[in-house]
Amino acid sequence: MALLQSNPVDVIVQKHLEKGLLGVGVAVVKDGKVVHLKTYGKGATPNNDGHYRLASITKQFTAGVIVRLVREKKFAYEDTLGKLIPDTPVAWHSVTLRQLLTHTSGIPSYTDSKKFAFVMQKPVSPDGIWQFVKDDKMDFAPGSKYNYNNTAYALLGCLIERTTKKGYYDALDSYLLRPAGMKSTGSEKRFKVVESFGENGKPSFQMNMDWPYSAGALVTTLGDMTRWDIALRGNKLFTEAEKQLMFNPDPTTVKLKEPYGFGWHPNYENGKIFSYSHTGGIPGFSTVIERAVSGTTVIVLANHEHEARGPLSNAVMEHYNPKPPAPVVEDTMPDLTAKHREMFSNLLKGKVNEADFSPEFLKQVPSTILISTSKKFAEMGELKEFVVLKSEGTTDVRRAYRVSLGDTKMTLSIVVQNGLIVGMFIR
Structure with a gap:
């Protein structure tokens, strides 16, 4: 009903x-x-x-x-x-x-x-x-x-x-x-x-x-x-x-x-x-x-x-x-943005490239958990927007993206060390 x-x-x-x-x-x-x-x-x-x-x-x-x-x-x-x-x-x-x-x-x-x-x-x-x-x-x-x-x-x-x-x-x-x-x-x-x-x-x-x-x-x-x-x-x-x-x-x-x-x-x-x-x-x-x-x-x-x-x-x-509205900042690392968008898009499709993540991160959040969690977000709709809101560092990098899934806007935060994702949070 x-x-x-x-x-x-x-x-x-x-x-x-x-x-x-x-x-x-x-x-x-x-x-x-x-x-x-x-x-x-x-x-x-x-x-x-x-x-x-x-x-x-x-x-x-x-x-x-x-x-x-x-x-x-x-x-x-x-x-x-x-x-x-x-x-x-x-x-x-x-x-x-x-x-x-x-x-x-x-x-x-x-x-x-x-x-x-x-x-x-x-x-x-x-x-x-x-x-x-x-x-x-x-x-x-x-x-x-x-x-x-x-x-x-x-x-x-x-x-x-x-x-x-x-x-x-x-x-x-x-x-x-x-x-x-x-x-x-x-x-x-x-x-x-x-x-x-x-x-x-x-x-x-x-x-x-x-x-x-x-x-x-x-x-x-x-x-x-x-x-x-x-x-x-x-x-x-x-x-x-x-x-x-x-x-x-x-x-x-x-x-x-x-x-x-x-x-x-x-x-x-x-x-x-x-x-x-x-x-x-x-x-x-x-x-x-x-x-x-x-x-x-x-x-x-x-x-x-x-x-x-x-x-x-x-x-x-x-x-x-x-x-x-959070202002969009100039993207000084477009290749990294593209890589993160591809990673997130794959997660929404139920795919994980473990090479993107540090072993310590995968120990805390195994691929199976990443996939099951992302499945819930995929149900919100198509990925329409993926833009940089904040970017800090060059080797050890902290980034925040505005992502739009259907009509829902969220902030995806990613922490990178030595080229690998060591932290990720979405709200």
Whole structure:
């Protein structure tokens, strides 16, 4: 049955449902008022009160409790892991609290381990998560690189428990959820989530939710996420200085050209921060929250592992808060542009030339993942535009392209080192 297309958000969502998205909830908050809140497709509820896994959006809640504990002088951002959790491996002891928060610790992330697939359905304790990789080598010297890290946020959860003498979810409730009026957010052991689906549209693979823990295990409703956004607008939870620290990129991550705050990514338009956001992906669910500096927030909680979350969120944000068009820059490396366009065009056709990518990138994102992800974008329409928005460097190159697939415009960012793609992101 077709949706009643009573407003522009319904129209936007309908397009994605027609292209294969099975279920999603969308909320919009503008200047502190909820202007849209609705669930669609499979898993939709009459009162729009179904529970969704937040996945990595959980990290901003974990970081928020840490910020509050720093305010109470329980510890400081420059305190080391050797002081905070002394039973961790000695090789980790020089890592600071700030580096855990900003993914610059160098500690191995348990979700990157080849062993993880064999244990992810088994129960585990909070300490058992970081102990799973305690014998693995450090990925890099603390503070020297950026690498998204779930072990780091599991350690933050353990630190919260040890400091407050409460379980992680109880501490979250005391410091953030209850003051924000979020009565329907917490552990999946307390709240049952809606029916969810994997990439192939079949019931999703189930992992033991002990593992995501403070890096990704929170469940919530659309309504509670609007309450979170509204609470962040005032000073009920955080001071203005604390919010600046959380949202704005840490100086080390800026230097590393991987800007990240405490559980938030800044998004730039024409050289200025346009919004702060975070995404999440976990079996059965894909999520995003984006808070524009102008006062509009878009929340997308999909109960389907589907790449529509980004384009859908972008389209809704564009409706309520149009972005100024990014200026096209002079293309000083047209051969590289042509190579990247060919690479992207081939991905949309389900083809991967592994020679275009570094071995490290393919280890993180295998060809099969590249193809399955690109297939979702191919469903949006023909590749009509591929132009350079930003280009930095000559040997180590960072480029941003505006790509148009059908009526959808997105930004494709590519990082090249020694002629090979080492990073790629589209939003």
